[in-house]
Amino acid sequence: MRPLLLSLALLSAVACSRTDERPPPTDRFVYPSGLVHRSVPGSTNGILYVASANFDRCFDQGTVMAVDLDRVSGSGGDGLKSLGEYDPAAKTAELGQLNVAPESFRYIDNFAGEMALWERTDASPRLFIPTRGDGNYLHYVDITAPTQLTCANSPQSNDCTAGALSLASGVAGAQEGQPRADAPFGVSVDTSGIPDPDEGKEGVRVWVTHLNPVDSPQRSQTNYESYLVDVPGQEPGLSSADFHPLNLAGFPIGGTNSVVADERYVFFTGRLSNTRISDTTLSRRTLVRVLDKQNLEANQFIEPGLDLGFAASEARGLALTPRSTLTPSAPRRLYVAVREPDTLLIVNVEGIETASNTPKLTVVGAVPLPNGPSQVKLVSRGESRSELVLVSCTDAGVVAIYDPEVGQVVAQVAVGEVNGTQSPQPFGLAVQQQGGGARIFASNFGDGRISVIDIKELGSPQLARLVAHLGVRQDEGESAQCQEEQL
16 A cells, blocks of 8 residues: 555545544654654753654644654653663563653644754754645744744744745746646755855755646646755745756656755656656656756756666655765765665766766666665765665565665564555654664654664664654554544
């Protein structure tokens, strides 16, 4: 089952039919999606920021929570142990009590996607959360204290939809319904410092993808286009110049999924759209494209032709290794999760430094993955070693760990129970580095919990194991009752 692929129209059809208000719960997650982890002074386990997508619309809105991992507890009062403290023979700890304070909880629009963090040096850290609900918003949420969240556009309110930045309505300069970005999904903060012709952006960009191509005129089902959107990180604002059109002759019309920004170039993945608006008989597919930030006015995209080196139908998450300080001229690696076949593509990336006009991307490996690969994250093992690559495999219900030094997936950690067609559906990933080990957090979109996976020693990633669940199952209790009312 792949609920992330359902259309918004279908979602509306299955939403709870009621007129009474039903605010989202403050004590649990509801279809958790985007995750961010922060280590903060005085905290052992840090803070986990979780966006809940409210996918079945059993509640009026989605949420974002700041969860103090030192305060979560189980029914017996036990808390989350530190990395390395769990007995390998022990059962998975069930820590259902989140103990979230009122200031640690804010409302957002429905259908949250990925989430990104901007660690500002001169102000509070800021979260960016794209949502595919009715407003097609990008939410700006400030972390005014480690567990205190503030809506950047409406600081006196606990509802961040008030004044949120819509990517699909009210765009200055738009004509006949374009440009706009329906179903914003992926997000990346760009603090590279490349000069920006729009001085209002103060050199900090937030790049946003969107899943659904948009028609012109709106609702005409004609003249479809997709965009990569470039918004300011400091002060919300948007014009038609911030939308970079993507369609190329010979390629199906599709959406965009995930994005990562580097010194000069921005890399993003392509995702197929509904066959009613896309000619899927075309042989070419958009897996990865590259935008040159020094030629934004010309919308200079580079199509590296990765689909000619590996035939896949679409791509999802991606991650770019940082430049090595030991061998700065060495090629970097781009890891891309593609589907049909479900595979981790390994791409050598050269010529992407600021002074280079000729980036080169070459497929150098393809590793089979469990079903439904989604997000990709890297775990650093220091300058002298290759990063571990994490992939959330939504349909298979596992987090896969690829070790480049071994050349294969060395662990597949099941994050919950798979019952018939029901799966925990891991999606979002966050990493807490701790000395020689790492703790991985995965949002279980399907069962409503956050899975905690420990790698005690990064030299032995094959020993990674599930140690805890945070939150309670969403197919039990109040959420299960709401789902029954829909039938």
